Amino acid sequence: MLPTYQSGSLNLVNRLAYLNQNPSRGDIVAIKLAGPHVLYVKRIIGLPGERISMTEGQVYVNGAPLIEPYVRNRKPWDVPEVTLTSREYFVVGDNRGMRVSDHDFGRVDVSRIVGRIVF
Amino acid sequence: MTRRLVVRVGVVLVLAALAAFAWRTRETGDKRAIRERIEALRTEVNASTRDGLGTAARSAQIGSYFTEDAIVELGGGSSIRGRATLMDMTARLQPRTAAFRLDLDDVGIEMMPGDVAADVILTASFVRRSSTGEESRDAREFALALVKTDGTWRISRITAIDTLR
Numbered sequence: 001m002l003p004t005y006q007s008g009s010l011n012l013v014n015r016l017a018y019l020n021q022n023p024s025r026g027d028i029v030a031i032k033l034a035g036p037h038v039l040y041v042k043r044i045i046g047l048p049g050e051r052i053s054m055t056e057g058q059v060y061v062n063g064a065p066l067i068e069p070y071v072r073n074r075k076p077w078d079v080p081e082v083t084l085t086s087r088e089y090f091v092v093g094d095n096r097g098m099r100v101s102d103h104d105f106g107r108v109d110v111s112r113i114v115g116r117i118v119f
Numbered sequence: 120m121t122r123r124l125v126v127r128v129g130v131v132l133v134l135a136a137l138a139a140f141a142w143r144t145r146e147t148g149d150k151r152a153i154r155e156r157i158e159a160l161r162t163e164v165n166a167s168t169r170d171g172l173g174t175a176a177r178s179a180q181i182g183s184y185f186t187e188d189a190i191v192e193l194g195g196g197s198s199i200r201g202r203a204t205l206m207d208m209t210a211r212l213q214p215r216t217a218a219f220r221l222d223l224d225d226v227g228i229e230m231m232p233g234d235v236a237a238d239v240i241l242t243a244s245f246v247r248r249s250s251t252g253e254e255s256r257d258a259r260e261f262a263l264a265l266v267k268t269d270g271t272w273r274i275s276r277i278t279a280i281d282t283l284r
Contacts, residue, residue, distance in 0.1 A: 033225070033258060033259070033260040038224050104283050106284050107284045108284075
Protein backbone atom coordinates (compact mmCIF):
# COMPACT_ATOMS: atom_id res chain seq x y z
CA MET A 1 0.00 0.00 0.00
CA LEU A 2 2.89 2.35 -0.63
CA PRO A 3 2.97 5.33 -0.49
CA THR A 4 -0.06 5.49 1.86
CA TYR A 5 1.23 2.76 4.21
CA GLN A 6 4.77 1.46 4.54
CA SER A 7 5.43 -2.24 4.21
CA GLY A 8 5.76 -3.87 7.63
CA SER A 9 4.24 -0.89 9.47
CA LEU A 10 1.90 -1.36 12.40
CA ASN A 11 -1.70 -0.48 11.53
CA LEU A 12 -4.91 -0.45 13.53
CA VAL A 13 -7.99 -2.17 12.09
CA ASN A 14 -11.48 -1.11 13.14
CA ARG A 15 -13.37 -4.41 13.07
CA LEU A 16 -16.63 -2.69 13.96
CA ALA A 17 -16.50 -0.22 11.08
CA TYR A 18 -18.91 -2.18 8.90
CA LEU A 19 -21.41 -3.38 11.48
CA ASN A 20 -23.92 -0.69 10.58
CA GLN A 21 -22.68 0.44 7.20
CA ASN A 22 -21.22 -1.04 4.07
CA PRO A 23 -17.65 -0.43 2.91
CA SER A 24 -17.28 2.67 0.74
CA ARG A 25 -15.15 3.50 -2.25
CA GLY A 26 -11.78 4.82 -1.10
CA ASP A 27 -11.82 2.92 2.20
CA ILE A 28 -8.60 1.14 3.01
CA VAL A 29 -9.53 -2.27 4.36
CA ALA A 30 -7.91 -5.34 5.89
CA ILE A 31 -8.67 -8.56 4.02
CA LYS A 32 -8.12 -11.96 5.58
CA LEU A 33 -6.55 -14.90 3.82
CA ALA A 34 -6.98 -18.23 5.66
CA GLY A 35 -7.50 -16.44 8.97
CA PRO A 36 -7.00 -13.21 10.84
CA HIS A 37 -3.24 -13.34 11.39
CA VAL A 38 -2.07 -12.46 7.88
CA LEU A 39 -4.00 -9.70 6.14
CA TYR A 40 -3.94 -7.84 2.86
CA VAL A 41 -4.24 -4.07 3.13
CA LYS A 42 -6.00 -2.71 0.03
CA ARG A 43 -8.14 0.20 -1.12
CA ILE A 44 -11.71 -0.32 -2.32
CA ILE A 45 -12.22 1.10 -5.80
CA GLY A 46 -15.28 -0.89 -6.89
CA LEU A 47 -18.60 -1.51 -5.16
CA PRO A 48 -21.05 -4.43 -5.58
CA GLY A 49 -22.74 -4.49 -8.96
CA GLU A 50 -20.29 -2.09 -10.62
CA ARG A 51 -18.23 -2.68 -13.74
CA ILE A 52 -14.50 -2.13 -13.22
CA SER A 53 -11.70 -1.96 -15.76
CA MET A 54 -8.26 -0.40 -16.20
CA THR A 55 -6.80 1.03 -19.38
CA GLU A 56 -3.27 2.40 -19.46
CA GLY A 57 -3.39 2.52 -15.64
CA GLN A 58 -6.60 4.56 -15.52
CA VAL A 59 -9.42 2.94 -13.53
CA TYR A 60 -12.91 3.07 -15.02
CA VAL A 61 -16.06 2.49 -12.95
CA ASN A 62 -19.11 1.77 -15.08
CA GLY A 63 -17.20 3.32 -17.98
CA ALA A 64 -16.37 6.59 -16.20
CA PRO A 65 -12.78 7.43 -15.15
CA LEU A 66 -12.09 7.28 -11.41
CA ILE A 67 -10.06 10.15 -9.95
CA GLU A 68 -7.38 8.70 -7.66
CA PRO A 69 -5.14 11.38 -6.14
CA TYR A 70 -3.59 8.82 -3.75
CA VAL A 71 -1.85 6.92 -6.56
CA ARG A 72 1.66 8.24 -7.17
CA ASN A 73 3.35 5.51 -9.18
CA ARG A 74 1.16 4.46 -12.03
CA LYS A 75 2.26 1.92 -14.61
CA PRO A 76 0.06 1.46 -17.70
CA TRP A 77 -1.90 -1.53 -16.41
CA ASP A 78 -4.65 -2.97 -18.59
CA VAL A 79 -7.36 -5.00 -16.86
CA PRO A 80 -10.36 -6.33 -18.76
CA GLU A 81 -13.75 -5.20 -17.47
CA VAL A 82 -15.29 -7.28 -14.69
CA THR A 83 -18.79 -6.98 -13.25
CA LEU A 84 -18.95 -7.35 -9.48
CA THR A 85 -21.62 -9.50 -7.87
CA SER A 86 -23.79 -8.26 -5.00
CA ARG A 87 -21.21 -9.62 -2.51
CA GLU A 88 -18.03 -8.45 -4.19
CA TYR A 89 -15.78 -5.41 -3.91
CA PHE A 90 -12.84 -4.56 -6.16
CA VAL A 91 -9.67 -3.79 -4.22
CA VAL A 92 -6.21 -2.68 -5.26
CA GLY A 93 -3.12 -1.18 -3.63
CA ASP A 94 -2.01 2.44 -4.04
CA ASN A 95 1.43 1.45 -5.28
CA ARG A 96 0.97 0.63 -8.94
CA GLY A 97 4.54 1.17 -10.00
CA MET A 98 5.23 -2.50 -10.61
CA ARG A 99 4.16 -4.89 -13.35
CA VAL A 100 0.49 -5.78 -13.16
CA SER A 101 1.39 -9.45 -12.74
CA ASP A 102 3.39 -8.64 -9.61
CA HIS A 103 0.49 -7.01 -7.78
CA ASP A 104 -2.27 -8.75 -5.83
CA PHE A 105 -5.60 -7.10 -6.58
CA GLY A 106 -9.08 -7.91 -7.80
CA ARG A 107 -12.49 -8.99 -6.61
CA VAL A 108 -12.97 -9.93 -2.99
CA ASP A 109 -15.97 -11.41 -1.22
CA VAL A 110 -17.42 -9.19 1.50
CA SER A 111 -16.96 -11.99 4.06
CA ARG A 112 -13.17 -11.59 3.77
CA ILE A 113 -13.18 -7.90 4.73
CA VAL A 114 -12.12 -7.78 8.38
CA GLY A 115 -12.45 -4.04 8.92
CA ARG A 116 -11.26 -0.58 7.97
CA ILE A 117 -7.71 0.58 8.53
CA VAL A 118 -7.81 3.46 11.01
CA PHE A 119 -4.19 4.62 10.58
CA MET B 120 -20.43 -19.63 56.67
CA THR B 121 -22.84 -18.62 53.91
CA ARG B 122 -20.21 -16.38 52.39
CA ARG B 123 -17.69 -19.22 52.34
CA LEU B 124 -20.25 -21.46 50.64
CA VAL B 125 -20.87 -18.83 47.96
CA VAL B 126 -17.12 -18.58 47.28
CA ARG B 127 -16.85 -22.37 47.01
CA VAL B 128 -19.79 -22.60 44.62
CA GLY B 129 -18.25 -19.77 42.58
CA VAL B 130 -14.92 -21.57 42.34
CA VAL B 131 -16.64 -24.80 41.30
CA LEU B 132 -18.62 -22.96 38.61
CA VAL B 133 -15.48 -21.29 37.23
CA LEU B 134 -13.65 -24.64 37.14
CA ALA B 135 -16.62 -26.26 35.42
CA ALA B 136 -16.70 -23.48 32.84
CA LEU B 137 -12.96 -23.84 32.19
CA ALA B 138 -13.32 -27.61 31.83
CA ALA B 139 -16.22 -27.19 29.41
CA PHE B 140 -14.20 -24.66 27.37
CA ALA B 141 -11.19 -27.00 27.28
CA TRP B 142 -13.43 -29.91 26.22
CA ARG B 143 -15.01 -27.89 23.40
CA THR B 144 -11.70 -26.55 22.09
CA ARG B 145 -9.70 -29.77 22.44
CA GLU B 146 -8.05 -31.18 19.37
CA THR B 147 -8.45 -34.79 18.47
CA GLY B 148 -5.33 -36.93 18.19
CA ASP B 149 -5.50 -36.87 14.38
CA LYS B 150 -5.89 -33.09 14.25
CA ARG B 151 -2.92 -32.69 16.51
CA ALA B 152 -0.93 -35.16 14.40
CA ILE B 153 -1.76 -33.22 11.22
CA ARG B 154 -0.78 -29.92 12.83
CA GLU B 155 2.54 -31.40 13.96
CA ARG B 156 3.12 -32.93 10.53
CA ILE B 157 2.58 -29.59 8.77
CA GLU B 158 4.83 -27.84 11.27
CA ALA B 159 7.51 -30.49 10.70
CA LEU B 160 7.28 -29.92 6.94
CA ARG B 161 7.72 -26.18 7.50
CA THR B 162 10.81 -26.84 9.61
CA GLU B 163 12.13 -29.19 6.94
CA VAL B 164 11.68 -26.60 4.19
CA ASN B 165 13.33 -23.88 6.27
CA ALA B 166 16.26 -26.09 7.27
CA SER B 167 17.37 -26.09 3.62
CA THR B 168 20.94 -27.41 3.51
CA ARG B 169 22.19 -25.63 6.60
CA ASP B 170 22.16 -28.77 8.70
CA GLY B 171 24.60 -30.57 6.43
CA LEU B 172 22.12 -32.69 4.51
CA GLY B 173 22.69 -32.61 0.77
CA THR B 174 20.03 -31.42 -1.64
CA ALA B 175 19.06 -34.97 -2.59
CA ALA B 176 18.65 -36.01 1.03
CA ARG B 177 16.70 -32.87 1.82
CA SER B 178 14.41 -33.40 -1.17
CA ALA B 179 13.79 -36.99 -0.08
CA GLN B 180 12.91 -35.75 3.41
CA ILE B 181 10.45 -33.22 1.99
CA GLY B 182 9.08 -35.80 -0.43
CA SER B 183 8.21 -38.11 2.46
CA TYR B 184 5.46 -35.67 3.48
CA PHE B 185 3.63 -36.27 0.18
CA THR B 186 1.80 -39.22 -1.33
CA GLU B 187 3.18 -40.92 -4.43
CA ASP B 188 0.53 -39.31 -6.66
CA ALA B 189 0.53 -35.88 -4.98
CA ILE B 190 -0.57 -32.89 -7.03
CA VAL B 191 0.50 -29.31 -6.36
CA GLU B 192 -1.59 -26.71 -8.17
CA LEU B 193 0.10 -23.33 -8.01
CA GLY B 194 -2.56 -21.38 -9.91
CA GLY B 195 -2.54 -20.01 -13.42
CA GLY B 196 -2.93 -23.54 -14.78
CA SER B 197 0.52 -24.74 -13.67
CA SER B 198 0.78 -27.87 -11.58
CA ILE B 199 3.33 -30.38 -10.34
CA ARG B 200 2.25 -34.01 -10.54
CA GLY B 201 3.78 -36.84 -8.60
CA ARG B 202 6.15 -37.02 -5.65
CA ALA B 203 9.16 -37.76 -7.90
CA THR B 204 8.60 -34.58 -9.91
CA LEU B 205 8.10 -32.60 -6.72
CA MET B 206 11.35 -33.93 -5.24
CA ASP B 207 13.22 -33.17 -8.45
CA MET B 208 11.92 -29.59 -8.44
CA THR B 209 12.72 -29.19 -4.75
CA ALA B 210 16.31 -30.28 -5.36
CA ARG B 211 16.75 -27.88 -8.27
CA LEU B 212 15.14 -24.91 -6.48
CA GLN B 213 16.86 -25.45 -3.15
CA PRO B 214 19.74 -22.99 -3.59
CA ARG B 215 17.17 -20.27 -4.29
CA THR B 216 14.62 -21.26 -1.68
CA ALA B 217 17.37 -21.21 0.97
CA ALA B 218 17.11 -17.41 0.82
CA PHE B 219 13.48 -17.57 1.97
CA ARG B 220 11.80 -18.41 5.24
CA LEU B 221 8.45 -20.15 5.16
CA ASP B 222 5.86 -19.14 7.74
CA LEU B 223 2.51 -20.89 8.14
CA ASP B 224 -0.42 -19.17 9.86
CA ASP B 225 -4.09 -19.74 10.51
CA VAL B 226 -3.96 -23.50 9.98
CA GLY B 227 -7.55 -24.75 9.98
CA ILE B 228 -8.14 -28.50 9.94
CA GLU B 229 -11.36 -30.28 9.06
CA MET B 230 -11.52 -34.05 9.45
CA MET B 231 -13.42 -36.08 6.86
CA PRO B 232 -15.74 -38.92 7.93
CA GLY B 233 -13.73 -42.00 8.89
CA ASP B 234 -10.76 -39.93 10.09
CA VAL B 235 -8.48 -41.11 7.28
CA ALA B 236 -8.69 -37.90 5.24
CA ALA B 237 -8.64 -34.24 6.14
CA ASP B 238 -8.87 -30.82 4.52
CA VAL B 239 -6.57 -28.04 5.65
CA ILE B 240 -6.68 -24.33 4.89
CA LEU B 241 -3.66 -22.18 5.75
CA THR B 242 -1.77 -19.03 4.88
CA ALA B 243 1.79 -19.55 3.69
CA SER B 244 4.16 -16.60 3.76
CA PHE B 245 7.48 -16.53 1.99
CA VAL B 246 9.65 -14.09 3.87
CA ARG B 247 12.79 -12.75 2.25
CA ARG B 248 15.35 -10.56 3.99
CA SER B 249 17.18 -8.09 1.76
CA SER B 250 20.84 -7.15 2.14
CA THR B 251 19.72 -4.06 4.10
CA GLY B 252 17.87 -6.30 6.58
CA GLU B 253 14.41 -5.30 5.37
CA GLU B 254 11.92 -8.17 5.19
CA SER B 255 9.44 -8.58 2.38
CA ARG B 256 6.55 -10.98 2.75
CA ASP B 257 4.60 -12.68 -0.02
CA ALA B 258 1.54 -14.38 1.47
CA ARG B 259 -0.73 -16.87 -0.24
CA GLU B 260 -3.66 -18.98 0.88
CA PHE B 261 -3.57 -22.73 0.24
CA ALA B 262 -5.94 -25.65 0.54
CA LEU B 263 -4.37 -29.00 1.37
CA ALA B 264 -5.84 -32.47 1.20
CA LEU B 265 -4.23 -35.06 3.44
CA VAL B 266 -4.70 -38.79 3.69
CA LYS B 267 -3.65 -41.21 6.39
CA THR B 268 -1.74 -44.18 5.05
CA ASP B 269 0.09 -46.69 7.24
CA GLY B 270 -0.65 -44.51 10.22
CA THR B 271 1.08 -41.46 8.71
CA TRP B 272 -0.57 -38.29 7.40
CA ARG B 273 0.64 -37.29 3.93
CA ILE B 274 -0.32 -34.47 1.59
CA SER B 275 -2.11 -35.66 -1.53
CA ARG B 276 -2.95 -32.25 -2.97
CA ILE B 277 -2.01 -28.61 -2.52
CA THR B 278 -4.11 -25.98 -4.25
CA ALA B 279 -3.37 -22.26 -4.28
CA ILE B 280 -6.46 -20.20 -3.50
CA ASP B 281 -7.01 -16.84 -5.17
CA THR B 282 -8.11 -14.64 -2.27
CA LEU B 283 -8.39 -11.76 -4.73
CA ARG B 284 -9.80 -12.87 -8.07
